[in-house]
Amino acid sequence: MPALPAFTDLDPAPRILLGPGPSMIPPRVLRALATPATGHLDPDFLAILDDVRHLLQFVFQTQNELTLAVPGTGTAGMEAVLSNLIEPGDQVLACSAGYFGERLALMAERHGAQVDRLQREWGQVFETEVIQQAVQRKPYRLVTLVHAETSTGAWQPEIHAIAEAVHKAGAMLVLDVVTSLGGLPVRIDAWDIDAAYGASQKCLSAPSGLAPVTLGARARQAIARRRTPPSVFYLDLESLQRYWVEPHAYHHTSPIQTVYGLREALRLVYEEGLEARFERHQRLAQSLWHGLESLGLEMLVPEAVRLPTLTTPRLPPGTDDAEVRRRLRQEFNLEIAGGFGALAGKVWRIGLMGHSCRPENVALLLAALRTILNPSAD
Amino acid sequence: MPALPAFTDLDPAPRILLGPGPSMIPPRVLRALATPATGHLDPDFLAILDDVRHLLQFVFQTQNELTLAVPGTGTAGMEAVLSNLIEPGDQVLACSAGYFGERLALMAERHGAQVDRLQREWGQVFETEVIQQAVQRKPYRLVTLVHAETSTGAWQPEIHAIAEAVHKAGAMLVLDVVTSLGGLPVRIDAWDIDAAYGASQKCLSAPSGLAPVTLGARARQAIARRRTPPSVFYLDLESLQRYWVEPHAYHHTSPIQTVYGLREALRLVYEEGLEARFERHQRLAQSLWHGLESLGLEMLVPEAVRLPTLTTPRLPPGTDDAEVRRRLRQEFNLEIAGGFGALAGKVWRIGLMGHSCRPENVALLLAALRTILNPSAD
Numbered sequence: 001m002p003a004l005p006a007f008t009d010l011d012p013a014p015r016i017l018l019g020p021g022p023s024m025i026p027p028r029v030l031r032a033l034a035t036p037a038t039g040h041l042d043p044d045f046l047a048i049l050d051d052v053r054h055l056l057q058f059v060f061q062t063q064n065e066l067t068l069a070v071p072g073t074g075t076a077g078m079e080a081v082l083s084n085l086i087e088p089g090d091q092v093l094a095c096s097a098g099y100f101g102e103r104l105a106l107m108a109e110r111h112g113a114q115v116d117r118l119q120r121e122w123g124q125v126f127e128t129e130v131i132q133q134a135v136q137r138k139p140y141r142l143v144t145l146v147h148a149e150t151s152t153g154a155w156q157p158e159i160h161a162i163a164e165a166v167h168k169a170g171a172m173l174v175l176d177v178v179t180s181l182g183g184l185p186v187r188i189d190a191w192d193i194d195a196a197y198g199a200s201q202k203c204l205s206a207p208s209g210l211a212p213v214t215l216g217a218r219a220r221q222a223i224a225r226r227r228t229p230p231s232v233f234y235l236d237l238e239s240l241q242r243y244w245v246e247p248h249a250y251h252h253t254s255p256i257q258t259v260y261g262l263r264e265a266l267r268l269v270y271e272e273g274l275e276a277r278f279e280r281h282q283r284l285a286q287s288l289w290h291g292l293e294s295l296g297l298e299m300l301v302p303e304a305v306r307l308p309t310l311t312t313p314r315l316p317p318g319t320d321d322a323e324v325r326r327r328l329r330q331e332f333n334l335e336i337a338g339g340f341g342a343l344a345g346k347v348w349r350i351g352l353m354g355h356s357c358r359p360e361n362v363a364l365l366l367a368a369l370r371t372i373l374n375p376s377a378d
Numbered sequence: 379m380p381a382l383p384a385f386t387d388l389d390p391a392p393r394i395l396l397g398p399g400p401s402m403i404p405p406r407v408l409r410a411l412a413t414p415a416t417g418h419l420d421p422d423f424l425a426i427l428d429d430v431r432h433l434l435q436f437v438f439q440t441q442n443e444l445t446l447a448v449p450g451t452g453t454a455g456m457e458a459v460l461s462n463l464i465e466p467g468d469q470v471l472a473c474s475a476g477y478f479g480e481r482l483a484l485m486a487e488r489h490g491a492q493v494d495r496l497q498r499e500w501g502q503v504f505e506t507e508v509i510q511q512a513v514q515r516k517p518y519r520l521v522t523l524v525h526a527e528t529s530t531g532a533w534q535p536e537i538h539a540i541a542e543a544v545h546k547a548g549a550m551l552v553l554d555v556v557t558s559l560g561g562l563p564v565r566i567d568a569w570d571i572d573a574a575y576g577a578s579q580k581c582l583s584a585p586s587g588l589a590p591v592t593l594g595a596r597a598r599q600a601i602a603r604r605r606t607p608p609s610v611f612y613l614d615l616e617s618l619q620r621y622w623v624e625p626h627a628y629h630h631t632s633p634i635q636t637v638y639g640l641r642e643a644l645r646l647v648y649e650e651g652l653e654a655r656f657e658r659h660q661r662l663a664q665s666l667w668h669g670l671e672s673l674g675l676e677m678l679v680p681e682a683v684r685l686p687t688l689t690t691p692r693l694p695p696g697t698d699d700a701e702v703r704r705r706l707r708q709e710f711n712l713e714i715a716g717g718f719g720a721l722a723g724k725v726w727r728i729g730l731m732g733h734s735c736r737p738e739n740v741a742l743l744l745a746a747l748r749t750i751l752n753p754s755a756d
Contacts, residue, residue: 004432007645010410010638012422021631022415032388033411033635037400037585039713044390054382071587072450072612075630079612107611201631207415209449209587209633232610233485234450234457250718252453253399253579255587257411258636260388267385335417340628 015329016356018365019337020150020179020310022201022208023353025261029206032264033257040254048263049244049254055266059181059204059274060196060214062188068244069210069262070235071255074178074199077211079107080235081174081195082144084215084223088112090141093134093171098122099151099341100176104144111231113142122342123152123300123312128161135169141222143171148180151341153312153349154301155180160191167192172218178202181212182269183281183309183353194219200258203281203309205354206265209258213237265354281308284357288350291366295373300347309357312339312347316373321345324372332368393707394734396743397715398528398557398688398727400579400586401734403639407584410642411635418632426641427622427632433644437559437582437652438574438592440566446622447588447640448613449633452556452577455589457485458613459552459573460522462593462601466490468519471512471549476500477529477719478554482522489609491520500720501530501678501690506539513547519600521549526558529719531690531727532679533558538569545570550596556580559590560647561659561687561731572597578636581659581687583732584643587636591615643732659686662735666728669744673751678725687735690717690725694751699723702750710746 017024038045049068056067070080082104086092092113094105097120105115118134120126126145135143143166148155156162159175166173172194177186183203188196194216201208215223215237223230223238230236234252243251269277285308289299297313299306315321321338325348328334339347352362395402416423427446434445448458460482464470470491472483475498483493496512498504504523513521521544526533534540537553544551550572555564561581566574572594579586593601593615601608601616608614612630621629647655663686667677675691677684693699699716703726706712717725728743 004436004648005429007429007433007641007648010413010426010642012413012416012420012426014414015416015420015422017415017417019417022417022634025415025635030412030414034408035388035390036392036408037395037403037579038390038393039395039397039400039715040586041715042390042393042707042713044393048388048390051383051385055385058382072454073630073633076450076612079610083610103611110607110609110611112609199631201415201634207633207635208418208631209636229488231488231490232457232461232613233481233488234454234613235610252451253577253586255451255585255633255636256400256579257403257585257639258587258633261635263385264388270382270385329420335420337417337419 013333016334016361016364018350018352018356018361019335020349020351021199021353023205023351023356025205025207026268026355028268029261029264032260033207035260037256040256041248041250045256046248048259052259052263052266053244055270056212059266059269060186060188061190062214064188064214064216066220066237066241067214068240070213070240071252072211073208074197074211076235077197077199077213078104078176079232080213080237081197082107083111083232083235084230084237085142085172085195085219086111086113087226087228089114091138093118093140093143095126095131095143095145097124097126097152098146098149100149101146104176108144123154125154125156125305128158131162132165135166135171140169140171142174144174146176147186148177148307148309150179150310151343152301153307153310154305155184155307157305163192172222179307179309182277184278188214200262203353204265204269206262207258209255210262281352281357284352284359284362285311288352288362291362295369309351309353311350314347327372328368332364334365334368391711394712394739394742396728396730396734396739397713398729399577399731401583401729401731403583403585404646404733406646407639407642410638411585413638415634418634419626419628423634424626426637430637430641430644431622433648434590437644437647438564438566439568440592442566442592442594444598444615444619445592446618448591448618449630450589451586452575452589454613455575455577455591456482456554457610458591458615459575460485461489461610461613462608462615463520463550463573463597464489464491465604465606467492469516471496471518471521473504473509473521473523475502475504476524476527478527479524482554486522501532503532503534503683506536509540510543513544513549518547518549520552522552524554525564526555526685526687528557528688529721530679531685531688532683533562533685535683541570550600557685557687560655562656566592578640581731582643582647584640585636587633588640659730659735662730662737662740663689666730666740669740673747687729687731689728692725705750706746710742712743712746
């Protein structure tokens with residue numbers, strides 16, 4: 001074997017994370033991660049899973065029995081929902097106005113669906129009437145929609161009316177709440193959503209590696225009526241449910257430490273309260289927007305549908321995208337992200353999510369950007 | 379919403395984990411888990427991924443470029459390998475002598491393979507000649523084999539000769555090393571294995587949630603020649619590789635904290651050295667076997683193919699399986715596991731893996747079993 005490099009003590013830079021996720025992890029959650037492991041079938045651990053399930057019902061605002069955390073990242077949550085609800089040949093309508101809307105379409109195709117795309121320019125959202133008309137054209141099995149598009153910073157309004165139209169047409173609605181869950185209102189039951197998935201490392205500020213998922217009655221009936229078992233054993237939601245609740249049948253070895261972290265992060269959300277949390281995200285986002293505007297930056301997304309959790313200012317003309325982000329990182333220990341896909345080099349993506357959403361972080365970022373973008377003003 | 383229960387401070391019992399995994403996590407690894415998060419594309423984090431990749435090459439004893447940790451548990455590693463290497467209609471030969479051998483067969487079927495099973499009674503292993511003959515019967519694309527069967531406690535010898543026979547017949551060999559990696563010799567390059575996967579939470583004593591995977595040249599060529607992209611986006615190994623190495627293209631948000639833990643756990647393996655580690659597992663397993671025999675217990679698996687990392691004594695006649703395990707847990711804080719499938723109620727599964735493999739744990743378990751099984755002897 002070739003000689004290996006020296007492996008030093010783990011010591012990554014203590015970044016201030018203001019990108020599109022991960023967000024910063026609160027000290028209580030970091031400490032929970034260091035709790036010694038129990039077995040994944042230990043009664044003490046099953047009680048912890050139960051707490052996580054109840055707390056996820058709380059953040060999703062649902063009473064859905066099948067509400068759990070898939071043992072993977074948000075992408076695994078997306079694929080769990082699609083691979084359980086799609087059988088080869090199914091018709092899917094994918095509402096795509098950004099990278100994640102498009103990823104839903106591509107992933108549905110990998111699972112054998114016939115996908116029609118309803119497209120909007122990146123940064124825009126869908127008019128309810130347009131979706132109402134589109135769902136009537138074919139007997140779609142699923143409509144996929146992104147509540148908070150992490151690639152553009154726009155949020156989709158009128159989800160309840162859209163769900164109504166989808167159901168009227170005999171289809172089910174899958175909702176991506178990766179960048180909204182825990183940061184702005186997500187009301188699974190009130191909106192009548194059939195299936196939704198989020199991520200642990202964004203507005204919940206838990207470690208990445210778990211994807212909250214919830215399925216309503218229509219979705220579970222559809223799974224029960226499948227002609228073939230879901231193609232992905234690891235992401236088989238009814239098997240996962242039989243592990244999370246009675247009979248607690250073995251399916252995989254739960255990522256125990258990450259579950260500890262998620263429980264503590266959800267407990268923090270519960271202690272803060274959803275309304276207070278949403279208000280904090282909205283208030284600090286507004287102060288960020290005003291600050292960015294006072295630096296001469298223009299927002300990609302109009303304020304009416306602008307996400308509080310992810311802001312996408314356009315780059316000032318002539319700005320060296322990578323160089324600004326490098327300086328933020330090296331001089332201020334700050335992480336923000338660039339745009340990607342259609343928006344690469346055109347916008348920045350600034351996240352104010354969960355524990356990262358703090359006044360001191362907004363103030364520091366604005367000060368740092370002022371120094372880098374307007375050096376003469378100093 | 380219904381009222382929620384009170385959520386107390388996280389405080390699971392400090393179990394001594396002597397089941398089939400998870401094993402106990404060393405303090406240095408627990409502390410690494412509590413390191414503040416960096417971004418998943420941060421240069422500091424990419425350097426950490428590089429360390430993990432090199433350390434995984436070390437434990438797999440391979441120079442395979444595609445050597446990484448899939449963002450899920452061992453089951454995700456199994457499914458990553460199968461879903462990347464199988465296209466619908468492919469012929470697969472599954473060598474099945476236990477639960478995990480059978481799971482490989484079932485999973486291959488979910489991905490559309492035509493599966494032939496080569497079966498042995500649970501607890502037995504395969505004669506090389508039998509596999510040699512079987513692979514010549516059809517143009518198999520894949521042969522699946524379990525190196526260390528977690529459900530029975532047997533290890534498969536002569537892997538190199540089996541790999542040679544598989545290759546001669548034009549097929550590829552997939553090897554499950556979930557319960558061997560880091561506990562007994564696994565020599566991917568010397569044995570000429572095409573694809574192998576392990577788990578983080580067994581003999582490596584890292585937190586669960588990552589599956590080490592390595593692919594050789596034949597397997598990567600087979601992926602390059604696929605007619606369709608791998609069906610599971612989340613487990614697409616070439617996409618994962620493009621995140622782990624240049625161009626570090628976004629695919630998912632790495633489970634950052636778990637990667638921290640895996641790096642530290644692998645560093646501990648590297649510091650101990652593979653040979654010393656294997657010797658420790660073998661030596662303590664032998665002392666466990668002697669102790670169990672002196673309690674009158676008989677081992678399911680003959681010593682020649684008995685795993686050092688997982689021991690399966692038969693239950694003494696008339697023993698109440700669940701009651702013994704309950705008392706071990708409640709009176710001694712010890713976890714061992716029952717058998718499952720064909721061996722439910724017939725054997726216990728006692729793991730001595732990684733950080734759990736310590737003389738004091740062997741001594742305590744033997745003392746506890748003596749108290750419970752032979753109360754009159756006290």
